[in-house]
Amino acid sequence: MTEPDRLDPAGAADDLAARLRRVEERIAAACQAVGRDPSTVALLPVSKTQPAAVVRRAQAAGLRRMGENRVQELAAKSQSLADLKDLEWVLIGHLQTNKAAQAARLAHQIQSVDSLKLAQALDRQGQRLGRGLDILIEVNTSGEAAKFGLEPAQTPQLAAQLRHLTSLRPLGLMTVALHSEDRRQVAACFASLADLRERLRQDWGGGWDELSMGMSGDFDLAIAHGSTCLRLGAAIFGPRPAPPRTSDGGH
Secondary structure: OOHHHOOOOOOHHHHHHHHHHHHHHHHHHHHHHHOOOHHHOEEEEEOOOOOHHHHHHHHHOOOOEEEEOOHHHHHHHHHHOOOOOOOEEEEOOOOOHHHHHHHHHHOOEEEEEOOHHHHHHHHHHHHHHOOOEEEEEEEOOOOOOOOOOEOHHHHHHHHHHHOOOOOEEEEEEEOOOOOOOOHHHHHHHHHHHHHHHHHHHHHHOOOOOEEEOOOOOOHHHHHHOOOOEEEEOHHHHOOOOOOOOOOOOOO
């Protein structure tokens, strides 16, 4: 057994199942508070830095999609867990153009497209592989220089350019909100993404249904602003191990 697929401590599966139940209850309560159907909000477990054995437990608990930040880590886990045929990988971290080929081959969805150069690289790989690639545009709604993503004002231009890249399927938008105790500022990030999605829908005549926003500390606010995908790590897996050293980018 390789290190990434090492055995878990006794009782770990029960802990994960209990955390997952609590998360599902919190999602249902947040949806009820704003009159939404919980079935319209997907849960994306963020498995970055978690060993493959933990992902295996999550799959056994009924989770079928996993979010990873780095292509190198995604590749290692997908190899270790190749026997889990129903497991899908979603890349949520910053993607360097030179990793586009590997990402296009391994990821079922890429939520962090933030430039025409990257989109074109992914499109070329999709054409080469003969497959369509589901993507989201990452938007920097907080205005923080340290965060990846397009400025909101730049997003419609990239969206228009995607029309010419035939192997890409743009499904919606993604953002990482401001990390702040001020919930009004956090909510403003989500409201900005939702408003931008409506602008794109008007320009395109529909589509752009996905809003990937909300993490373990703020997902109730994200639900209130229309999130369709919650990216939750610690709430499901508990404390995160130290990340492996890689040359990839990522949040």
